[in-house]
Amino acid sequence: MSTGVDGGAAATGTPRSVTKLDRVVIRFAGDSGDGMQLTGDRFTSEAAAFGNDLSTMPNFPAEIRAPQGTIPGVSSFQVHFADYDILTPGDRPDVLVAMNPAALKANIADLPAGGTLIVNTDEFVKRNLTKVGYAASPLEDDSLAAYQVHQVAMATITQNALADTGLGKKDAERCKNMFALGLLSWMYHRPTEGTERFLREKFAKKPDIAEANVLAFRAGFYYGETTEAFAVTYEVAPAKLAPGTYRQITGNTALAYGIVAAAQQSKLPVLLGTYPITPASDILHELSKHKQFGITTFQAEDEIAGICAALGASYGGALGVTSTSGPGVALKSETIGLGVMTELPLIVIDVQRGGPSTGLPTKTEQADLLQAMYGRNGESPVPIVAPQSPADCFKAALEATQIALTYRTPVLLLSDGAVANGSEPWLVPDVDDLPDLTVEFATEPNSPDGTAFWPYLRDPETLARAWAVPGTAGLQHRIGGLEKADGTGNISYEPDNHDRMVRLRQAKIDGIPVPDLEVDDPTGKARVLVLGWGSSYGPIGAACRRVRKLGHSVAQAHLRNLNPFPANLGAVLRSYDKVVVPEMNLGQLALLLRGKYLVDVVSYTKVAGLPFKAEELQNVLTDIVKGVDAA
Amino acid sequence: MTTIDLGLPGLAGVPTADEPQKAKDYKSDQEVRWCPGCGDYVVLNAVQSFLPTLGLKRENIVFISGIGCSSRFPYYMNTYGMHSIHGRAPAIATGLATARPDLSVWVVTGDGDALSIGGNHLIHTLRRNVNLKILLFNNRIYGLTKGQYSPTSETGKVTKSTPMGSLDHPFNPISLALGAEASFVGRAIDSDRAGLTEVLRQAAEHRGSALVEIYQNCPIFNDGAFDVLKDAGEAEQRLIPLQHGKPIRFGANGEYGVVRAGFGSLDVAKVSEVGEDALVVHDAHAEDPSFAFALSRLSTQDLSHTVTGVFRSVTRPTYDDAARAQVDDAKASRAADLGSLLRGKDTWTVIA
Numbered sequence: 001m002s003t004g005v006d007g008g009a010a011a012t013g014t015p016r017s018v019t020k021l022d023r024v025v026i027r028f029a030g031d032s033g034d035g036m037q038l039t040g041d042r043f044t045s046e047a048a049a050f051g052n053d054l055s056t057m058p059n060f061p062a063e064i065r066a067p068q069g070t071i072p073g074v075s076s077f078q079v080h081f082a083d084y085d086i087l088t089p090g091d092r093p094d095v096l097v098a099m100n101p102a103a104l105k106a107n108i109a110d111l112p113a114g115g116t117l118i119v120n121t122d123e124f125v126k127r128n129l130t131k132v133g134y135a136a137s138p139l140e141d142d143s144l145a146a147y148q149v150h151q152v153a154m155a156t157i158t159q160n161a162l163a164d165t166g167l168g169k170k171d172a173e174r175c176k177n178m179f180a181l182g183l184l185s186w187m188y189h190r191p192t193e194g195t196e197r198f199l200r201e202k203f204a205k206k207p208d209i210a211e212a213n214v215l216a217f218r219a220g221f222y223y224g225e226t227t228e229a230f231a232v233t234y235e236v237a238p239a240k241l242a243p244g245t246y247r248q249i250t251g252n253t254a255l256a257y258g259i260v261a262a263a264q265q266s267k268l269p270v271l272l273g274t275y276p277i278t279p280a281s282d283i284l285h286e287l288s289k290h291k292q293f294g295i296t297t298f299q300a301e302d303e304i305a306g307i308c309a310a311l312g313a314s315y316g317g318a319l320g321v322t323s324t325s326g327p328g329v330a331l332k333s334e335t336i337g338l339g340v341m342t343e344l345p346l347i348v349i350d351v352q353r354g355g356p357s358t359g360l361p362t363k364t365e366q367a368d369l370l371q372a373m374y375g376r377n378g379e380s381p382v383p384i385v386a387p388q389s390p391a392d393c394f395k396a397a398l399e400a401t402q403i404a405l406t407y408r409t410p411v412l413l414l415s416d417g418a419v420a421n422g423s424e425p426w427l428v429p430d431v432d433d434l435p436d437l438t439v440e441f442a443t444e445p446n447s448p449d450g451t452a453f454w455p456y457l458r459d460p461e462t463l464a465r466a467w468a469v470p471g472t473a474g475l476q477h478r479i480g481g482l483e484k485a486d487g488t489g490n491i492s493y494e495p496d497n498h499d500r501m502v503r504l505r506q507a508k509i510d511g512i513p514v515p516d517l518e519v520d521d522p523t524g525k526a527r528v529l530v531l532g533w534g535s536s537y538g539p540i541g542a543a544c545r546r547v548r549k550l551g552h553s554v555a556q557a558h559l560r561n562l563n564p565f566p567a568n569l570g571a572v573l574r575s576y577d578k579v580v581v582p583e584m585n586l587g588q589l590a591l592l593l594r595g596k597y598l599v600d601v602v603s604y605t606k607v608a609g610l611p612f613k614a615e616e617l618q619n620v621l622t623d624i625v626k627g628v629d630a631a
Numbered sequence: 632m633t634t635i636d637l638g639l640p641g642l643a644g645v646p647t648a649d650e651p652q653k654a655k656d657y658k659s660d661q662e663v664r665w666c667p668g669c670g671d672y673v674v675l676n677a678v679q680s681f682l683p684t685l686g687l688k689r690e691n692i693v694f695i696s697g698i699g700c701s702s703r704f705p706y707y708m709n710t711y712g713m714h715s716i717h718g719r720a721p722a723i724a725t726g727l728a729t730a731r732p733d734l735s736v737w738v739v740t741g742d743g744d745a746l747s748i749g750g751n752h753l754i755h756t757l758r759r760n761v762n763l764k765i766l767l768f769n770n771r772i773y774g775l776t777k778g779q780y781s782p783t784s785e786t787g788k789v790t791k792s793t794p795m796g797s798l799d800h801p802f803n804p805i806s807l808a809l810g811a812e813a814s815f816v817g818r819a820i821d822s823d824r825a826g827l828t829e830v831l832r833q834a835a836e837h838r839g840s841a842l843v844e845i846y847q848n849c850p851i852f853n854d855g856a857f858d859v860l861k862d863a864g865e866a867e868q869r870l871i872p873l874q875h876g877k878p879i880r881f882g883a884n885g886e887y888g889v890v891r892a893g894f895g896s897l898d899v900a901k902v903s904e905v906g907e908d909a910l911v912v913h914d915a916h917a918e919d920p921s922f923a924f925a926l927s928r929l930s931t932q933d934l935s936h937t938v939t940g941v942f943r944s945v946t947r948p949t950y951d952d953a954a955r956a957q958v959d960d961a962k963a964s965r966a967a968d969l970g971s972l973l974r975g976k977d978t979w980t981v982i983a
Contacts, residue, residue, distance in 0.1 A: 243983035247975050264969050291961035301755035305722035312726030431970045470711035473690045478706050480714025
C-alpha cells in the first residue's frame with residue numbers, strides 16, 4: 001500500500017515522518033454499544049470532505065444490544081479511502097481499532113501481518129478476556145507479534161480529559177469512541193471542523209454532552225500529536241475524480257432520493273406503503289422527511305397492507321412504492337401478481353439480505369433474484385433493475401419508475417444490504433438533466449366505435465394498456481385479478497383469450513428496451529468474460545484490475561437489467577471462450593443464462609453474508625484465465 | 632370540478648353531479664351472476680337505488696372488493712372499481728383514499744374475506760379511521776369455495792369441511808369492530824331494504840371508517856341462516872332496532888326493552904316489569920365504545936336478540952385527512968427544492 005516515505009515533519013507537534021499512501025483501509029471495531037457506526041461514519045465524512053474517493057462497509061449484529069463484551073455483540077465499520085477511484089470497501093483492514101477483547105478476537109484474523117493494531121487497553125481485564133475465551137491477555141503474550149500494536153488506555157484518558165466537565169464517570173467513558181476518532185484523524189491528517197460541527201448539531205439539546213464529545217475528540221487528536229507513541233503519520237491525497245460537485249451517500253439514501261426525484265419528474269404524488277424491515281427501513285425513514293415533495297409515507301400493519309396501499313394509490317393515479325427485504329417480498333407476491341394482472345405501475349424495492357426465512361437480517365446476499373423473477377403464481381413477468389453501488393441506487397430508482405409508468409407494471413428494484421448501508425462519493429446530478437417521467441392518462445373513450453373506454457386496449461408500440469384514473473368522467477370501468485378479455489377488460493374465461501393475454505403480458509415485458517450490455521476489455525484480447533449483477537460490481541471490478549495488473553486479459557460486464565436482459569447479451573456471452581458469473585447465491589443468474597442462452601457459464605458462488613473479497617475473485621479469475629490461455 | 636358542501640362530512644371534497652341520477656345509471660353492462668335467490672341481489676339493488684340520492688359524480692365513486700361471492704359487486708356497478716385479492720380490499724382502499732380526497736371509496740367484503748384472511752387489515756383500517764365505507768356481507772358460510780364454515784359460523788356447524796361439526800368459536804363482527812374502536816358501526820338485514828338504506832345513508836355521511844354488517848342469505852350453502860329474523864311472529868321477538876336518542880324497545884307492540892345490567896352490560900326485559908324509565912336511551916355518539924359493545928353482546932350465536940341500526944357514530948380525526956394535512960403543512964413550510972436536497976449539507980467540488 002505504501003508508495004514511499006517522505007521524511008518531512010508533520011504539520012504540528014513533535015517532528016516525525018509522514019508516509020504518503022495511495023489508499024488505506026481502517027476498521028473500527030467495538031461493542032455494539034460503543035458507537036462504532038457513528039465513529040466510522042464520521043471518519044468517512046472527514047475523508048469525503050478531504051476529497052478522497054471512498055467506500056464503506058458497516059457490519060453489525062441483528063441484535064440491538066447483544067450481551068456486552070461478547071463476540072456476537074461486536075459491531076464494526078470499515079472505510080476504504082484513496083487518492084484514486086476505488087471500487088470496494090477493501091478486503092482487509094490496514095488498521096484495526098479494537099475497543100475491547102471481543103472486537104479484537106472477532107477481527108484480528110482479517111488484519112494482515114505488519115498491519116497496525118490500536119487497542120483500548122482499559123477493556124482488557126480478566127472478566128472481559130474470559131468472556132471471549134482468552135486464557136491470557138493477548139496484549140501480554142507474543143500472539144500479536146506480527147502486528148504494529150499501539151496500546152492506548154482510551155477510557156482512562158477520556159475520563160481524565162473530561163474530569164473538569166462535571167460529567168459522570170460513565171457518561172465520560174462513553175465518549176471514548178470520539179477519542180479513537182480524534183486519534184485516527186490526527187494519524188491521517190484529516191480535517192476536524194466537520195466532526196466538531198456535527199457533534200454540536202447532533203447534541204444541540206444537550207450542550208454538555210456535545211462539549212464532552214468535542215473534548216474527547218480533541219483529546220484523541222492531541223494524544224497522537226504529543227505522545228511519542230506514534231512515530232509516523234500518513235497522508236492520502238485527494239482523489240482525481242471527474243469534475244463536479246460530490247457528496248457522500250449511502251445506497252438507501254440514494255434510493256430514497258431517486259424516489260423523490262421520480263415524484264418531481266413524473267409530477268405525480270408518491271405513496272410509500274411499507275412495513276419496517278432490516279435493511280430497508282432507512283428508505284422509509286428518509287422518505288418520511290420529504291413530504292414537501294408530495295410524498296406520503298404509510299407505515300402499514302404488515303407487508304401485505306404496505307404494498308396493497310401502494311397499489312391502491314397507483315390505481316388512483318399516484319406513484320405507488322413499497323420497500324422491503326426478501327421475507328417481505330414473499331408476503332407481497334400475491335399483490336405483485338395483482339399489479340401484473342391489473343397492469344398498474346408499482347415500484348417494489350427489495351433490499352436483499354441473507355436468507356432463507358429470517359436468515360441474516362443485517363448481512364448481504366443476492367439470493368432473491370429467482371424470487372423476483374419467478375416468485376409468483378402463474379406466468380407473472382416483472383421487470384427487474386439492480387443497482388451496482390450505493391450511489392447508483394439513485395439512477396436505478398429513476399429507471400425503475402420510468403419502466404413502471406411507461407409500461408404500467410410492477411418493477412422489482414433489487415438492492416442489497418451491502419449497497420444499502422455502504423457509502424461512496426456521489427457526483428450530484430444536475431436536476432435539469434434528469435429524465436422527464438410525465439404520464440399521459442386516458443381522458444377519452446377509446447373503443448373502436450368511440451363510445452366506450454376499453455382499459456385493456458394497448459399501445460401498439462409499448463403494449464402498455466390505457467390508464468384512466470377514477471374521477472375521469474365517462475371512463476368508468478372495473479379491473480381486478482380475474483383474467484381480462486383482450487381489449488374490453490371484461491372478465492373472460494375463454495381459453496384462447498387467456499393464452500393470448502398470457503403472451504401479451506410476457507411480450508410487453510420482453511419488449512422493454514434496455515441499454516445494450518457494455519463490455520470493458522482494455523486489451524481487446526480477452527477470452528474470458530466476468531459477468532456480474534448488483535453489488536458485486538465493486539469486488540469484480542477490483543479483481544479484474546488486479547488480474548490485468550498481473551499481465552492477463554479479462555473482460556468485465558455488469559447487468560443492471562435482469563428482466564428483460566439486454567438484447568445483445570446472448571451475442572456477448574457467445575463471443576468468449578469462458579464466461580464466469582460470480583454471485584452471492586448458489587448460481588441464480590447462471591441458471592437464467594444457461595436456460596435462456598444455452599451457454600455453459602462458470603458459476604462461482606459464495607453465500608457468507610459478506611461481499612466478495614477482491615483477492616478471492618482475483619485468484620479465481622487468474623486460474624481460469626491461465627487455464628483458457630494455456631488451452 | 633365542482634365541489635359543493637353537502638353538509639355531509641363523509642363526502643366533503645367529492646364533486647357533485649350536475650344532473651339528477653337514477654338507479655339505472657349505477658348499473659353496469661355486465662350480467663349479474665350470483666345464484667338465484669342470493670341476498671347479494673337485494674343489497675346491490677339497495678345500493679344502486681341509494682347512491683343517486685347522494686348526488687355525487689359517478690366517476691368519483693369507487694368500489695373495491697376482495698374475493699368471495701360478494702366481492703363480484705364492483706363489476707355490477709357503473710362506477711370505478713377494483714376486484715382485488717382475498718382479504719386485502721381495506722388496505723388497497725386505504726392507499727386510494729389517502730391519495731385521492733375527491734373520491735368516495737366503498738369496500739365490499741364478506742365474512743371470510745374481512746374476518747378470516749383479511750382480519751388484520753380490517754381492524755387496522757378501523758383503528759386508523761380511514762375515510763372508507765365497508766360493507767361486510769355476512770352469510771356465515773364460504774359460498775364461492777362451495778360451503779365450508781366461516782369465522783362467523785356457529786359452533787358445531789356441519790359443513791363440507793366440518794362433517795363432525797365446526798369447533799371454532801365465531802367472531803361477532805360488531806364486537807370486533809368496536810374493539811378496534813371503529814368510529815361508525817352499523818348492522819342491517821338484506822331483506823329490510825328501508826333499514827339497510829338508512830344505515831347506508833348514515834355511513835355515507837360519516838367521515839371516517841364506517842363498518843356496516845349486512846346479514847345476507849346464501850340460498851345454496853346456508854339457506855335460511857337468518858330466517859328467524861325474517862319470520863313474522865318470530866322476528867319481532869328477536870330484532871332490536873336502534874334509533875339515536877330513543878329508548879331501546881322492541882317486540883310486536885314494544886313490550887320489550889333494553890336495560891342496564893351489572894358491570895356495564897345490558898340485558899333484555901319486559902317493559903311491564905321494569906317500567907319505561909328503566910329503559911336505556913340509545914346514544915350512538917357516546918365516546919366510550921363500551922355501551923355500543925354491550926349492545927353488540929345482546930346478539931348471540933343463535934340470533935336470539937339481534938340489534939340493528941347504528942351502534943356507534945362518533946367523530947374523530949381520520950387517517951387520510953391527517954396524512955394529507957401533514958403533506959400540505961410540509962409543502963407550506965418547506966420549499967420542494969430537489970437540487971438542494973440532492974446536494975445536502977456536505978459537498979466538495981472537484982475542479983477539472
